[in-house]
Amino acid sequence: MSLSSCLQLQFFTWDAKHNDMSWWRHFEAEIPNLAEMGFTQVWLPPPNKGENQNGRGYDAYDLWDLGEFDQKGTVRTRWGTREELLRACQVATAHGIDILIDAVLNHKLGADRFESFPAVPVNSQNRLKDEGPAREIDGWTAFDFKGRGNKYSSFRWTHEHFTGLDWDHRTRTNAIYRIASQGRQGWSQNVDKELGNYDYLLGVDITGIRTDVQKDLLDWGVWILETTGATGFRLDAIKHIDHRFLLRFITHAQKQSGKPQMFSVSEYWSADLKLILPYIKAFRGETAFFDVPLHANFHDASKHHSQYDLRNILNNTIVKTKPKDAVTFVDNHDTVIGQSLESWVDTNFKVQAYSLILLRPDGHPCVFYGDLYPNEECYNETVSRNLTLLIEARKKFAYGACQDYLLDHHCIGFVRMGDSRHPGCAVLLSNKEEVDNFTHTIRMFVGREHAGSTFRGFMSEDSSRVEIDTDGWGAFSCPPNRVQVWVKA
Numbered sequence: 001m002s003l004s005s006c007l008q009l010q011f012f013t014w015d016a017k018h019n020d021m022s023w024w025r026h027f028e029a030e031i032p033n034l035a036e037m038g039f040t041q042v043w044l045p046p047p048n049k050g051e052n053q054n055g056r057g058y059d060a061y062d063l064w065d066l067g068e069f070d071q072k073g074t075v076r077t078r079w080g081t082r083e084e085l086l087r088a089c090q091v092a093t094a095h096g097i098d099i100l101i102d103a104v105l106n107h108k109l110g111a112d113r114f115e116s117f118p119a120v121p122v123n124s125q126n127r128l129k130d131e132g133p134a135r136e137i138d139g140w141t142a143f144d145f146k147g148r149g150n151k152y153s154s155f156r157w158t159h160e161h162f163t164g165l166d167w168d169h170r171t172r173t174n175a176i177y178r179i180a181s182q183g184r185q186g187w188s189q190n191v192d193k194e195l196g197n198y199d200y201l202l203g204v205d206i207t208g209i210r211t212d213v214q215k216d217l218l219d220w221g222v223w224i225l226e227t228t229g230a231t232g233f234r235l236d237a238i239k240h241i242d243h244r245f246l247l248r249f250i251t252h253a254q255k256q257s258g259k260p261q262m263f264s265v266s267e268y269w270s271a272d273l274k275l276i277l278p279y280i281k282a283f284r285g286e287t288a289f290f291d292v293p294l295h296a297n298f299h300d301a302s303k304h305h306s307q308y309d310l311r312n313i314l315n316n317t318i319v320k321t322k323p324k325d326a327v328t329f330v331d332n333h334d335t336v337i338g339q340s341l342e343s344w345v346d347t348n349f350k351v352q353a354y355s356l357i358l359l360r361p362d363g364h365p366c367v368f369y370g371d372l373y374p375n376e377e378c379y380n381e382t383v384s385r386n387l388t389l390l391i392e393a394r395k396k397f398a399y400g401a402c403q404d405y406l407l408d409h410h411c412i413g414f415v416r417m418g419d420s421r422h423p424g425c426a427v428l429l430s431n432k433e434e435v436d437n438f439t440h441t442i443r444m445f446v447g448r449e450h451a452g453s454t455f456r457g458f459m460s461e462d463s464s465r466v467e468i469d470t471d472g473w474g475a476f477s478c479p480p481n482r483v484q485v486w487v488k489a
Helices: 023-037 082-094 212-226 243-256 273-282 292-307 347-358 383-398
Strands: 008-010 041-045 060-061 099-104 113-123 128-132 133-141 162-168 173-179 203-208 232-235 262-265 288-290 365-368 402-405 411-416 424-430 440-447 453-455 466-468 472-476 485-487
Touching: 008 440, 023 082, 023 383, 041 162, 082 099, 082 212, 099 203, 099 262, 128 173, 133 162, 133 173, 133 203, 173 243, 212 243, 212 424, 232 292, 232 402, 232 424, 243 273, 273 288, 273 292, 292 347, 347 365, 347 383, 347 424, 347 485, 411 472, 466 472, 472 485
Parallel strands: 008 041, 008 365, 041 099, 099 232, 232 262, 262 288
Antiparallel strands: 113 128, 113 133, 113 173, 162 173, 162 203, 402 411, 411 424, 424 485, 440 472, 453 466, 453 485
């Protein structure tokens, strides 16, 4: 399956819960509809046990507990039970939908007890600068997993398996500490250089150097694919993880699970393409990357609205520079207003942004549950309605070569030329402030095979038509601050 034929859905928001059923059962119920819409891949939230019963899984306590054991005050996870997860994955596979497991490999939270060991406080803005000598602290670093016992894995975590933490229980002090017991290597060197060394993010930071740590995580990677039938991973927070280990994790899972076409996508959160390109090179095509620079352009376009020059919307993005490595998206659970990476694309540009990732050929588009399904965090009915139409247009019309018409500050267009089975489409999008009786018009070529035919607007029910001349050209229009998709009548 080529990337351009794939359509991914992030099936959760940060606060996602269903009123009447578990999240896994909700997902299972939606699978037939998602398959009909054309989704081929679903990114699920981390399925592992968190530090409490409401944990999203990013607060990773036990990766091997999928909602099976009585740990942290609950058997089920926030999302449901192990049985519900596995049933939903089976139904998805039967409908031709691949599952991506969100792998949280950087840190752990919710330790069962604290330990005493030496640690060095470091500068929060430069983790290579010590703020004092080593001192004895009490850290929550011992994970016993008494509820699970030795099922699936007998590995037990202690302070020897971590590089740092942010809490000294002895003095009740919040700071960043580098664990400094004898023989320790310090922070990993194969991480992002932000803040001097960005090995530490949160919780207790997993070391990627020790052989026993690597073995447990590598074994889990194979086990989770085999257990769920998933076909790949969404890798969380990779700028904080030893990239050499991550590459080994991907290739090991691929080989040992017998999935040579395994798909992975990595979260390297930076809007600076120059910082991402070395990571893309280091992973040698074994993982795609979320196109954060493109998301940043969308956010800027929504923030500056009609002052933003649409002709620049794809500049300095992964999808323009390395299209085969790009997973394009508009928003996700972290970008919602009030969340840690808040950079929400406002409704004034949300549909335009989706038209660019869904109807163009490059990149691997990911739709956000929060934009498609009713929810209390970020839902907009108009956006959802238009997004549903764009998904339908992608399935029916968005095929073939793409010709751009980046001719105007406020309005750009492109044409998908179609293929032997699909007629293609013409797309216009505008960010101009709404003005009465004003319409953008761009003359675009749709192909001589369409000479003498008529195109109709797909996004609205108006009766306007575009006549295609004998050379295959038509004058296509779009109202201000809208998207219009023109298809053969």
